[in-house]
Amino acid sequence: MNVKQIPEPPLPPKEKQFYYASQKTSRTEGPVALDALRQLAATGVISHKTPVIEEGAQQWSSWGDMLHSESVAKTAAATVEKVKSLQAQSATYSWGDFMVGVLLVITCFLLIPWQLIKKSADDLCEWGRTNSLPTSLSDIPTLTALCIVPRPIAHFIWTLACPTTAIHSAFSCNYEPTTKLGIVTMGILMGYFGNIIVGLAFDCAIVSVSIANNLKQITQNLKKQ
Secondary structure: OOOOOOOOOOOOOOOOEEEEEOOOOOOEEEEEEHHHHHHHHHOOOOOOOOEEEEOOOOOOEEHHHHHHHHHHHHHHHHHHHHHHHHHHHHHOOOHHHHHHHHHHHHHHHHHHHHHHHHHHHHHHHHHHHHOOOHHHHOOOHHHHHHHOOOHHHHHHHHHHHHHHHHHHHHHOOOOOHHHHHHHHHHHHHHHHHHHHHHHHHHHHHHHHHHHHHHHHHHHHHHHHO
16 A cells, blocks of 8 residues: 655745854854844944855955845835736736727717707707797896807807808918818818817806806795795
8 A cells, every 4th residue: 555645845945144243252253144133233233334244155245235235135126026016917908998998089079079069950950949049948048048049059150160261261362272271171170179169168158057047046945935
């Protein structure tokens, strides 16, 4: 009957031992562990200038240089671990998903002016269908008429005015064909993407109207109480 031998557990790594040149006894003391050297330094037995050598080494160095080397080694090891961690994290990212996200953001930005123009057309159609303006539903009809009602018309005027002005400027002067094309292209782009600025301006005005309406309703409710 064969008896299976259980391998012995590996021995723990042997702790490094050091020798130091004692300033009091003028002779080499040791071996002592690194923690013991730190205790000796804390109690003033050794200083940064005390010569220290690792067991088995060939060259002495000062205790201060050994501490500096240990600090550099720990910093280097921590840096290596940080780099490995970042590499592991980057490996979990998919560049394909990243590019899809970038394309979605770009597409969203490109479609914002179109959505504003479409919303303006929808609002005009709705007002025409109901034969009424939003002022009839507001507690502050004058402010609503100034801030909300003109918005659809403003979008259409801006969209058409910029290209029209650019075309008139390009062909009213003796520009080179490429210069004319550039002016017209810039006018079209300004007419399209300028709707974002127009939309932001009216959004701020709409927020003001909404706050004013809410404050007026609160005031009316307080008066009723």
